[in-house]
Amino acid sequence: MRKVLVIDDEKDVRYVARISLGRLGKMIVIEASSGEEGIALAKSEHPDFILLDMMMPGMDGAATFLALREDEETASIPVVFLTAIAKCAEVQRLKDLGARGVVLKPFDPITLPSKVTALLDA
């Protein structure tokens, strides 16, 4: 059973992701509401992958991602970004940073599990 860490400051995103990935996707879902909390949980929980929001107050998604990459404990954990930004250039920039993929908001909770699985297994 895959373990996913969802990092998003919005509780409503974390809630629907938990329902979607946990119930439909049969994954173990751990949640963090900030980049700092997410980094700490990534180290303690060793998730199989991370779903990371781009726009968070304080430590945003990009800064969180870089911090995860710079720490040998978390550097190899695949990261899929969650973002409302639809511009192709921005999506490519995230992939160039090393993200496994991008899921655009608003996402479909029914297809989210298969979407992230496809990104991880590609």
Place this chain on the structure above:
Amino acid sequence: MASLRAYFRESTAERLREMTALLDAIDRDPDAREHLQRHFHALSGLGATYGYPRVSELGDEGERTNDPARWRELVDAVAHALC
């Protein structure tokens, strides 16, 4: 999906109360505009996910405007969209 929609209606009702309070304080709270933009951004990204695409549309417009009067109209429109 029905339970997700019910959760979202309740959660968004609370969010709209917060947004209304921010609008009421906009002339004296220097952070109110930023917080309101953040709320509209959240609505944009959440509405369709929870089965309310109209809420996402309204959130998009809220992100693109900087007019408190229009923001109030959009808050009301979001409330109606959830009925």
